[in-house]
Amino acid sequence: MSGPDHAVPDPVSAGFAELGLGPGLQQSVDELGLSTPTPVQAAAIPAALAGGDVLALAQTGSGKTLAFVLPILQQIEDAHRRGPASRAGAGARRPTRALVLAPTRELALQIGEAIRDASACLNAPLRWGCVFGGVSINAQMMGLRGGADVVVATPGRLLDLIDHNALSLDGVQTLVLDEADRLLDKGFEDELKRVLALLPARRQHLLFSATLAPEVEALAEQLLHDPTRIDVRAEAVSVPDIHQRAIQVDAAQRTPLLRHLIQTEGWRQVLVFVATRHACDMVALKLQRHGIRAAAFHADASQTARREVLQAFKAGELQVVVATDLAARGLHVEALPAVVNHDLPRSPDDHLHRIGRTARAGHSGVAVSFVNADNEAHFRLIEKRQGLRVPREQVPGFEMKQTAPTKPQPLRNPLTDPDGTGGIKGKRKSKKDKLREAAAAGGGTGSDPHAA
Numbered sequence: 001m002s003g004p005d006h007a008v009p010d011p012v013s014a015g016f017a018e019l020g021l022g023p024g025l026q027q028s029v030d031e032l033g034l035s036t037p038t039p040v041q042a043a044a045i046p047a048a049l050a051g052g053d054v055l056a057l058a059q060t061g062s063g064k065t066l067a068f069v070l071p072i073l074q075q076i077e078d079a080h081r082r083g084p085a086s087r088a089g090a091g092a093r094r095p096t097r098a099l100v101l102a103p104t105r106e107l108a109l110q111i112g113e114a115i116r117d118a119s120a121c122l123n124a125p126l127r128w129g130c131v132f133g134g135v136s137i138n139a140q141m142m143g144l145r146g147g148a149d150v151v152v153a154t155p156g157r158l159l160d161l162i163d164h165n166a167l168s169l170d171g172v173q174t175l176v177l178d179e180a181d182r183l184l185d186k187g188f189e190d191e192l193k194r195v196l197a198l199l200p201a202r203r204q205h206l207l208f209s210a211t212l213a214p215e216v217e218a219l220a221e222q223l224l225h226d227p228t229r230i231d232v233r234a235e236a237v238s239v240p241d242i243h244q245r246a247i248q249v250d251a252a253q254r255t256p257l258l259r260h261l262i263q264t265e266g267w268r269q270v271l272v273f274v275a276t277r278h279a280c281d282m283v284a285l286k287l288q289r290h291g292i293r294a295a296a297f298h299a300d301a302s303q304t305a306r307r308e309v310l311q312a313f314k315a316g317e318l319q320v321v322v323a324t325d326l327a328a329r330g331l332h333v334e335a336l337p338a339v340v341n342h343d344l345p346r347s348p349d350d351h352l353h354r355i356g357r358t359a360r361a362g363h364s365g366v367a368v369s370f371v372n373a374d375n376e377a378h379f380r381l382i383e384k385r386q387g388l389r390v391p392r393e394q395v396p397g398f399e400m401k402q403t404a405p406t407k408p409q410p411l412r413n414p415l416t417d418p419d420g421t422g423g424i425k426g427k428r429k430s431k432k433d434k435l436r437e438a439a440a441a442g443g444g445t446g447s448d449p450h451a452a
């Protein structure tokens, strides 16, 4: 992003006004207290407004949501201004012009809130809907009755609503994939295929993510037509200020160490990642027993419970949330100071998404990973992928005693079986388990026990 003639406005000097947004959106942005576009916004907003496909890669917490929300709202406002001629006949359902897909219900909701805030100052009222599994489909069907200009959805519930004739994708001009690499991976393959088949052939694609594995990149390229590629992952302004730490500790001592850190590090709040839903419940329970305000967050909980936990966490009423990778993507908790990897994630990309829950939007944060003899090799892989080396520490009273791996190492594939320290024997996720989780996270497929 250096060189004299790049087309991107200088993010330091350019305000939102220079990006081609109308007065309504400018005012909304102003009322949100945002004065300067982030690098991904400065690059993606004009490119999306120009109508072409965009593939944008930018760090966690760098403002990707508004980078797609603002241009799609502007396009809808422009279409409305062009008048009813471009709309369906009187009495007809308002066509959905933009569809935003997100991999989890919570992320869909968060994007919906961004649309609500960003559209607050628009002249003509904009209709938007946010739909996801795990809650009654009836209210969502009612909500969509008059049509919605923008729909934010998890793929499973979207398809359910289409099956119920509550929604048509015939008029969609722009498709957004937030956390694009997650939506393009195996867990969503079938649902995404079905959605794509229902969209008009001529449409704009906007893909956003903080990571893009090479296999997924190939898929993205198939979907896109001559895209504007934006990669500001290395932009100085957007690199999150995450202080990474790796603490060596025996598997059995991890939860006591976690408790110790919570008590001694002065973390106002902490998001703890573990490998399984069962481990979430166990770790949360152990913390609660010691008087720590903690709760579990995973795909087996009801949507009401998931919502309550997240709300309480965002409101500061909970100090600790213990989560699976369900919480790794996209979730924004204002000024979250710390993330702990009690168990390491399977993929290095997931590690980046997890730690990216802290140090968002200009804040700093700390990310602690617990390493031991069994997952040391996997952590090295994570370090290598991020191009860094995190010094190993030990905490007095919790020193690691076990120096050789307990598991038969040669049979282990670090990519599919990273740490083997889920902590809970026999609870490691199978492929089927993972698919189920992906389906539940996406919301509303037949395999999701909480859907509809």
Ligand code: ADP
Residues within 6 Å of the ligand: 034, 035, 036, 037, 038, 041, 058, 059, 060, 061, 062, 063, 064, 065, 066, 330, 332, 360, 361
């Ligand atoms: P990402 O999707 O890249 O992880 P988000 O879109 O969730 O990041 O944004 C993270 C936070 O940054 C949000 O609280 C958002 O309101 C804030 N934010 C977005 N754009 C700006 C901006 N231009 N200036 C300051 N803060 C911003």
Ligand code: MG
Residues within 6 Å of the ligand: 064, 065, 178, 330
């Ligand atoms: Mg995001």
